[in-house]
Amino acid sequence: MALDTALHLGDALYGNIGAGDWLDFTAIGQAVNEASRIEALADQLDTNFLVSEAFAHAASLCRPHLRSQERHALRGLDREQELFTLLKPNGWLMRRTYALWSEDVSILE
Numbered sequence: 001m002a003l004d005t006a007l008h009l010g011d012a013l014y015g016n017i018g019a020g021d022w023l024d025f026t027a028i029g030q031a032v033n034e035a036s037r038i039e040a041l042a043d044q045l046d047t048n049f050l051v052s053e054a055f056a057h058a059a060s061l062c063r064p065h066l067r068s069q070e071r072h073a074l075r076g077l078d079r080e081q082e083l084f085t086l087l088k089p090n091g092w093l094m095r096r097t098y099a100l101w102s103e104d105v106s107i108l109e
Contacts, residue, residue, distance in 0.1 A: 034052065041074075
């Protein structure tokens with residue numbers, strides 16, 4: 001079974017939502033919606049890993065490991081967005097990309 005992953009950068013709210021004895025931990029916001037719509041394109045683009053334009057620009061150390069998937073319209077958004085995938089998807093490279101992204105993002109904080 002394949003798992004599709006989409007990485008995006010943006011603001012989101014998270015926490016328990018519900019009432020009474022029914023609570024659900026979830027994340028909401030425009031960034032969450034965009035990540036969901038990017039992930040939905042994974043099968044169409046024949047990849048299991050997609051990165052948004054915002055994420056790719058923020059995680060500059062990852063850029064050499066990313067390949068453009070061109071610009072795509074995302075449902076509900078008024079602009080197209082360039083999406084990226086890994087040059088050579090494999091376990092080591094995905095772990096390294098996550099590690100590089102963590103280093104980049106810590107600089108932004």
